[in-house]
Each structure stands twice: as structure tokens, then as C-alpha cells.
Amino acid sequence: MPDHDAYRKLTSVTSTMEYDLIKTLLGAEGIPVMYKERGFGGPIRNVYFGNLKTANMEVYVNAEHYDAAKALIDTDFSDLVDREFEDALEGPPEKSLLTDGGEDA
Numbered sequence: 001m002p003d004h005d006a007y008r009k010l011t012s013v014t015s016t017m018e019y020d021l022i023k024t025l026l027g028a029e030g031i032p033v034m035y036k037e038r039g040f041g042g043p044i045r046n047v048y049f050g051n052l053k054t055a056n057m058e059v060y061v062n063a064e065h066y067d068a069a070k071a072l073i074d075t076d077f078s079d080l081v082d083r084e085f086e087d088a089l090e091g092p093p094e095k096s097l098l099t100d101g102g103e104d105a
Helices: 016-028 042-052 063-074 080-088
Strands: 006-016 035-039 054-061
Touching: 006 063, 006 080, 016 035, 016 080, 054 063, 063 080
Parallel strands: none
Antiparallel strands: 006 054, 035 054
């Protein structure tokens, strides 16, 4: 059982999708994540709302990872995405399944 005093609240989210994005981002950096639901949630929420899965979840990380986790979720990745997109537009790949007849040469 985790020591809850060793965890700090990182943020609150309003959907399981938002939580999954944060969990994946932080997990890729080796930062474990926990959550606590507030109010009407869990399995009952899924029965009533199905795939909508709105929630009121508090996201927690270990106190030693708090600063790194906060920096990651506060990072604006839009510039990186824009650069990657522009690089992709500069030219077609050398080989393409569409233009090479679908077979590797």
C-alpha cells in the first residue's frame, strides 16, 4: 500500500481521457501517477455515462517527482508539433507504400 503522505496533488482533471494523457506522459518519463475521484464516480459513473466518462479526479505524484511532473504538464508542446509538421511537409519520404506499388525494394 502506498504511503499517501509521500504524494503531492499535481492537478485536477475532468475526464478519464485527460487523466490517461497525463499518466502516459509522466509514465514515459518514469513518474508513477495515482488519482483520487471526488463525488459521483467509478463504476457507477460508467453505467450512467458510458464512454463519456466525465469525472472529477485529483492527480497525485510522489513528492520527489513533483517538480519534474509539474514542468512536464506545464510544457507547451505546440511549437514542437508545428516544427515536426513543417518538416514533414518539406518533402515526401524516399519510399512510400502508395507511390512504390506497395512493395519494399
